[in-house]
Structure formats: structure tokens, C-alpha cells
């Protein structure tokens with residue numbers, strides 16, 4: 001009988017780091033993305049108090065398109081917050097802001113593997129700017145109706161749990 005041992009936190013991290021290492025940079029992946037600012041707030045499971053908050057401007061030339069953030073729970077096994085898909089979608093739609101919430105699906109600690117999820121929460125706000133100039137002229141289009149508010153319906157499904 002062979003049962004694979006649950007992976008240790010370190011192994012998960014190594015695996016994760018390799019995947020991040022091998023992904024392209026944001027600048028390579030999203031050519032028309034000019035700047036990206038992230039505003040992150042971490043919360044303990046089941047508590048309202050904010051654990052920590054960080055805001056910074058992403059260096060697009062260095063940051064990887066596998067866009068993820070570590071879990072604030074130091075005991076967490078296999079968990080993190082991966083915003084790659086959300087970011088890719090937002091950039092594809094040229095959304096200037098994107099807010100949302102993700103829950104860590106790792107395990108709370110080494111002895112809780114297979115039993116208790118970590119469930120730390122990350123609330124994020126991404127602010128993006130895009131290149132305006134297009135290589136070939138597109139005439140007949142005015143930017144008259146491109147207010148931020150027009151993105152509402154795109155963001156709807158991601159916004160449900162936010163803005164408390």
C-alpha cells in the first residue's frame with residue numbers, strides 16, 4: 001500500500017516559485033498595459049479586523065504574469081492568492097479598476113492538512129492604465145462613452161462580496 005505523503009509547505013512553495021519564475025512578465029504578456037497599482041487587504045477568517053494592508057505600484061517589467069500573492073498565514077500549507085485569471089480578464093476588457101475578494105484554499109497548518117482549510121481572505125483593488133495610441137488609425141470612434149462606470153456590468157460577478 002502506498003499513500004503519497006501530503007506535501008510539505010516548503011515543497012509547495014518551491015513548486016509555486018518555479019511556476020512563477022517560468023511565466024512571462026506582465027509587460028511581455030499585456031503589451032498595452034501601462035501601469036498597474038494593487039491595493040491589498042488581508043483578513044483573518046471570520047473576523048472583520050483587517051490583518052494587514054499593502055498598496056504599491058507593480059513593476060511590469062519584473063512582475064510575472066502568474067500574478068499571485070502569498071497567504072499571510074505563516075502556517076498555511078499550499079495556499080496563496082492567485083489573481084492571474086482576474087487580471088488577464090480585466091486587461092483584456094481594458095478595465096481600469098477591478099475589485100474582488102479571494103479566499104485561501106490552502107490548509108490552516110501542517111497538522112490540519114486534509115481537514116481544515118486556511119480561509120484567510122484577500123480583498124484586492126487593481127488600478128490599471130492602458131496605452132492610448134494604436135498602431136493603425138481607427139477612425140469614426142470617439143471616446144465619449146468610455147467612463148469608468150461603464151465597466152459595472154463586467155465586474156458585477158466579482159463585486160458581490162466586496163465593498164462592505
Ligand SMILES: [Zn+2]
Pocket residue numbers: 071072073076077079080104105106107118119120
Ligand atoms: Zn492560507
